[in-house]
Amino acid sequence: MKRPYTVIVSEVTVDGKLTLAKGRSSKEIMQFMDEEANRYLHETRAKMDGIMVGAETIRTDNPYLTVRYVSGKNPTRIIPTKSADIPLTANILKKDAPTIIVTTTSASVEKVNKLREVVEVVQIGKDNVDLIGMMDFLYNRGIHKLMVEGGSTLNWNLLKLGLVDEIRIIHMPFIVGGEDTPTFVGGEGFKELSEVLKLKLRAHFLRGSHLITEWEVRYED
Numbered sequence: 001m002k003r004p005y006t007v008i009v010s011e012v013t014v015d016g017k018l019t020l021a022k023g024r025s026s027k028e029i030m031q032f033m034d035e036e037a038n039r040y041l042h043e044t045r046a047k048m049d050g051i052m053v054g055a056e057t058i059r060t061d062n063p064y065l066t067v068r069y070v071s072g073k074n075p076t077r078i079i080p081t082k083s084a085d086i087p088l089t090a091n092i093l094k095k096d097a098p099t100i101i102v103t104t105t106s107a108s109v110e111k112v113n114k115l116r117e118v119v120e121v122v123q124i125g126k127d128n129v130d131l132i133g134m135m136d137f138l139y140n141r142g143i144h145k146l147m148v149e150g151g152s153t154l155n156w157n158l159l160k161l162g163l164v165d166e167i168r169i170i171h172m173p174f175i176v177g178g179e180d181t182p183t184f185v186g187g188e189g190f191k192e193l194s195e196v197l198k199l200k201l202r203a204h205f206l207r208g209s210h211l212i213t214e215w216e217v218r219y220e221d
């Protein structure tokens, strides 16, 4: 299988959280990201062919996923959703950039048809989006560099399947706490030391007042 070179980029608090609490938008925390760190995020977006977030992030944060802060081309927005439950008012359905909704054959026909009136919708998988099949589809569509911006469920599912090459963290100088506050990677987790993913630090630097770390994912180690 050919797949895009895939980079997860995330704003993460010192205690590993993505947001203030389950169901809360990460925009609340991101408003404290300074101009330089935002430039880093948007420079990265501008270098990519595609940008992906999970459907829960669309419902919670309602992002645009476009390039701002710097000039550059908007990547194609890709949203996996098994249910096709994307509000028709979502900003990713606006015309600023192309959008592909990746859903399943079990999604509501009515929802799929409504979305098809405004963006491209493909069905890859039956009960859940087949992420490996989706990556193959994206590569064949010319999306060879893909950025993923969360949330924690999608991050877990991609990492677990060995589909991520790099991780870039914009560190947020906060402690949020909370047992069920989403962390950078959610899911069931690796239970054995032999299974945990190993990372190699590639770079660390400041952008504005934010520490940025860039990591290579080492599936073979």
Ligand SMILES: NC(=O)c1ccc[n+]([C@@H]2O[C@H](COP(=O)([O-])OP(=O)(O)OC[C@H]3O[C@@H](n4cnc5c(N)ncnc54)[C@H](OP(=O)(O)O)[C@@H]3O)[C@@H](O)[C@H]2O)c1
Binding pocket: 009, 010, 011, 012, 017, 018, 019, 021, 022, 023, 024, 025, 026, 027, 053, 054, 055, 056, 057, 058, 060, 061, 080, 081, 082, 083, 084, 085, 128, 129, 130, 131, 149, 150, 151, 152, 153, 154, 155, 157, 182, 186
């Ligand atoms: N700090 C940051 O950088 C950052 C970035 C992004 C998000 N966030 C935060 O993260 C939270 C959302 O994270 P989340 O973990 O709840 O949700 P998520 O990862 O954004 O989305 C999960 C959803 O993705 C869809 N999906 C479809 N196929 C999938 C598959 N094979 N594997 C995984 N997901 C699949 C499903 O949508 P359906 O339910 O529609 O089927 C699933 O419910 C929000 O609070 C948001 O603010 C923070």
